[in-house]
Amino acid sequence: MSSSTPLLSVDELSVVFRRRGADETRAVDGVSFTLEEGRVTGLVGESGCGKSVTSLALMGLLPDRGVSVGGSAVLRLPDGDVDLLALSQKRMRDLRGSRLAMIFQDPLSSLNPVVPIGRQVTEILTRHRGLSGGRARREAADLLYRVGIPDPTRRLREYPHQLSGGMRQRALIAMAVACRPRLMIADEPTTALDVTIQAQILELLRDLVVEEGTALLMITHDLGVVAGLCDDINVLYAGRAVERAPRSRLFADPTHPYTVGLLGSIPRLDAPRGEALTPVRGSVNDNIAWADGCAFAPRCDHYATACLQGPPALVPTEDGGDHVHRCVNPRADAEAADEEPGGAAEDEEERA
């Protein structure tokens, strides 16, 4: 698509959790994508798909024990490329906050409750940009103002609990952008917020990307948020990408049965009332291992014996180009319409 070299190239990232006395869990199982400056890349999926673990792995925030991380994540820096997965703890700490920034889902637990907002912002400025005292405070107030917090000098003296949810998320974004990071990872940044506040925050993120040329990795379960914000979208299922496309292709012409199922599960505000939803049956627990075949096969309305013969590969769709999917038996649109809905409960029941 774009010819410029990507800012971050994630290649075959895998994260395996090992706990004593339990089977190992492959939370992320070979995920590859690239991030480019001034673009938003989305990782979409439901609980357990590995989207959050991916972000933690990139930020070096996974625990050391019982976790093994594989693959590579090469970040382009002015003084040469580095592999984020191979960096020392110390290098990683320096990069976090300066080149990389992360925004979490729950703004309250991401802020220190006993330290005023101002100190938490100036601390970053002092540490990564070497600003001191008055200059750091002025810059902090300016940052809060830029993310849309009114009366920033007063807010700087307040504690996190005195701010509303939306204001806290803005403060976190202010802290994230304090050092003008080239790469930002937002993990469900609006899930805990009301929709009118969500709209404000998404607008803010969109502007940061457009005006500062930041690369944003957006992690969410909400396809609506993705449709409005992301340029390129990866749909994850059970630790692997099952479909990747630019947003116009993904929503207009989804090819993987899981993506089709997700889109059919969402009540749309603009759909006429009474239009039936076509849910995916079963639950995310009803998977098979990727090694044995398509993990989604047990929930798929469209599976064939070919689906259970070894792991399917990520291949170009009929659109070709940058629209790829991991499916050996993709559903054509005409067939999708004939499929009878319902049967949602039965398969889930089999497990009970």
Next chain:
Amino acid sequence: MLGGRWGRQLDNVVMRVIDMMLALPTLLLAVTVAALVGPSLLTVMLAVGVAQVPIFARLLRGAMISQGGRDYVLAARALGVGERRIALTHILPNSMGPVIVQSTLTLATAIIDAAALSYLGLGNPDPSFPEWGTMLADAQRFLSSAPSLAVYPALGIIVTALGFTLLGEAMREALDPKLRK
């Protein structure tokens, strides 16, 4: 102590009394009770028991208040289940976890407290009545010549305390369906 679930005024009064009891050292409280009733085995048991009440009351009250706000309690109320039944069948069983843990820890200290009371002469006055605390106190005088006299009662206390701890752990597992295999 279940009273903590009903009536704000009653709860307030009960908890202030409990707080006052908590302010006194356990042993002092036990000594007071023992001194009031006179030395005997029953006294020791009663004294040590009463001294532990406030801790359990606080613990149980806290757990019950936090469980009382949970959705399943609301759900039971929405079914039309009476308050007394909700307290006994829903809130109490789910509040017992911390209490059981605390009780196993307390049993060990209770044995030591009982021993201390006996040492102070507030235990069973009958010297022919075997009691680890009394034995330990007696053994003190012969510590250099016959250390085994002190070691065995002490070992007895330790093993018993450990046994109760394991018992508590097992009880917690047996009562919680999530831990049951």
Next chain:
Amino acid sequence: MSLLRIEDLKVHFPIRQGVVIDRTIGHVRAVDGVSLAVERGQTYGLVGESGCGKTTLGRAVLRLTDITGGAVWFDGRDLAGLDARSMRRERRRLQMVFQDPLGSLNPRQNVGSILMEGLRTHGIGGPDRGGEAPRGREHRTLVLHEQRGRVVQALERVGLSAKALTRYPHEFSGGQRQRIGIARALVLEPDLIICDEPVSALDVSIQAQVLNLLEELQGELGLTYLVIAHDLAVVRHVSDVVGVMYLGGLVEEADSDDLYRTPLHPYTRSLMSAVPVPDPEVEDARERILLAGDLPSPADPPSGCRFHTRCPWRQDERCATERPELRRLEGVPETGTHRVACHHAERILSGQIQPSEERAERIVHGA
């Protein structure tokens, strides 16, 4: 006659302060004068953001929280005036489905015991329904047998089987747990089920399963629903009539399609513009009304119209001084049963009043 009619319902929570002796220093007006009616066999959807009082309203209908004022007419009886005993009996006919499927199931009860509880409480089952005292073991077996039958039937209705009876809540997936929660409500054969955020804790693909299930059950059993949710798309999908709440009051009420086609209240318009649609073309073309600031505190609500502090259409006259009533539009007959609580709704609809740019959210970006 409406199955449920709420009149001027008020729920105020006292704010207490003090170390030893509590003093009441104010009130949170969680629900502050709401009137609405739910027709038999229909679904009324109540939508609003956190802190608008929608959950409190649902609980107040069931008297799970104390009612400060107003009436709740259910099938001709005022629930607000019932004593605790009669209210408990009445709960057989009004049930509730909760948001958190795991939290609303007692972790120490198996599914059978969870589902039986309501039947036992209300003494349902067995040959004599006349309220005579049960006689002997034979009778108890009969009762138990019938209760079990009802429980299994309810489980099957929600797509689970009798195998689930001996299992515990933690052994099920989120969607299955919510099905158990629905079965618990169904077992009592209620007339009205209040669904408080029935799908918001579930994964997207599971949400659709549960929404479809609720619709199927309504078709089969003729249930009436009061669905409470923050997601306007979900509420619009399931509801015949939608009510929009803001800061303890109902600001707009309309038929689901009417509300979407012509939202009248400025708050509804901004809420609607903020709901993401999974379609890039729609997303790119939409008008967005970003609200300024945050929700004011329900302990100290703004004077006049509760929304005037954030409203882009605010006028100098009346908005800050006079609280608008929920009313039909004047001179616009095609809006039918559509009701709105805004002094200037007609002039906003006709475009005579335009939103002020200054009052929309200001987002300033640096270099």
